[in-house]
Amino acid sequence: MGMFRAGVLAMTTLAASAVALVEGQQATFRGGIDLMSFGVTVTDRRGNLIADLNAEDFEIVEEGRKQTISYFARGDRSASAPALHIGLLFDTSGSMGEDIKLARSAAVRFLNTLGDAVDMTLVDFDTEVRVATYGQRDFPRMVERIRGRQPGGWTAMYDALGVYLDGAAENEGRTILVLYTDGGDTRSAITVGDVMTLVRASDVTIYAVGFLEHQSSGSRLAQRMGLMEIAETTGGQAFFPSAMKDVEVAYDKILAQIRAQYSLGYSSTDTARDGRWRKVEIKLTRQELKDARIQSRKGYFALFKEGQ
Numbered sequence: 001m002g003m004f005r006a007g008v009l010a011m012t013t014l015a016a017s018a019v020a021l022v023e024g025q026q027a028t029f030r031g032g033i034d035l036m037s038f039g040v041t042v043t044d045r046r047g048n049l050i051a052d053l054n055a056e057d058f059e060i061v062e063e064g065r066k067q068t069i070s071y072f073a074r075g076d077r078s079a080s081a082p083a084l085h086i087g088l089l090f091d092t093s094g095s096m097g098e099d100i101k102l103a104r105s106a107a108v109r110f111l112n113t114l115g116d117a118v119d120m121t122l123v124d125f126d127t128e129v130r131v132a133t134y135g136q137r138d139f140p141r142m143v144e145r146i147r148g149r150q151p152g153g154w155t156a157m158y159d160a161l162g163v164y165l166d167g168a169a170e171n172e173g174r175t176i177l178v179l180y181t182d183g184g185d186t187r188s189a190i191t192v193g194d195v196m197t198l199v200r201a202s203d204v205t206i207y208a209v210g211f212l213e214h215q216s217s218g219s220r221l222a223q224r225m226g227l228m229e230i231a232e233t234t235g236g237q238a239f240f241p242s243a244m245k246d247v248e249v250a251y252d253k254i255l256a257q258i259r260a261q262y263s264l265g266y267s268s269t270d271t272a273r274d275g276r277w278r279k280v281e282i283k284l285t286r287q288e289l290k291d292a293r294i295q296s297r298k299g300y301f302a303l304f305k306e307g308q
Helices: 004-016 019-020 100-113 136-148 158-166 194-199 217-235 244-260
Strands: 038-043 058-062 065-067 069-074 085-093 119-125 131-135 174-181 205-210 262-266 276-282 293-295 300-302
Touching: 038 058, 038 244, 038 276, 058 069, 058 158, 058 262, 085 100, 085 158, 100 136, 100 174, 100 244, 119 136, 119 158, 131 136, 131 158, 131 244, 158 194, 174 217, 174 244, 194 217, 194 262, 205 217, 276 293
Parallel strands: 085 119, 085 174, 174 205
Antiparallel strands: 038 262, 038 293, 058 065, 058 276, 069 262, 119 131, 276 300
């Protein structure tokens, strides 16, 4: 696996310490200002996206203490929207043989709708993990790579996710990752516990598209629950299509959520950097929104800044 396997093995060692795992993960939306950043999606009781809220409609509470929102932006194409980075984790292992054609078509169609993304990072994985980042001008090369990869080998999904999250820590703005897989991991050097620590520490919003129709009934439920946990921990969502029409519905919903996502940032009133997990609650202030559902990550690790 070369340098990617070495990097993953290094992360396995670091997994014993949350501080070491996630150092440098906090996003910086504006130059020189470090903020705790959260991507937030709001839906009404019927599941319809609410995309017209303002900063004063939100309240952030960290460990029981109200915080001051110092950054707010909507995820649409307006000038205020933060830079958008897109990641695609694409399973090309042998177990994807019956679903690879469907997955390729879904991925290409989805990416083609994101012409405003600063860049797109493709991580295709089987026994090995391969990473390449493309600008909009290089989109045809990315499509060629997606379509050219043939299924084979084992499934190193956790390794691939760890490698991507490690690289995404350098992104400024917001980062969306879409994971296409059949859900099973059969090869990774890092464990599910390690990767969930990385997922919790990251400010990447993850959407999972799981192709589970050809999995055994015994493993399907576990794989479904695992993908849901990964996505929902970050404020994202998991989808489980069985036909192209279902795939189209899934990526339309993902795109709609990306466009309707709010970016909230604040500087914590607690300046201690002890590496501990801090619980964060994001609430809505308007009474008429009391039944609305909020999707977002649930906290962050308080880390030592570089040089401290």
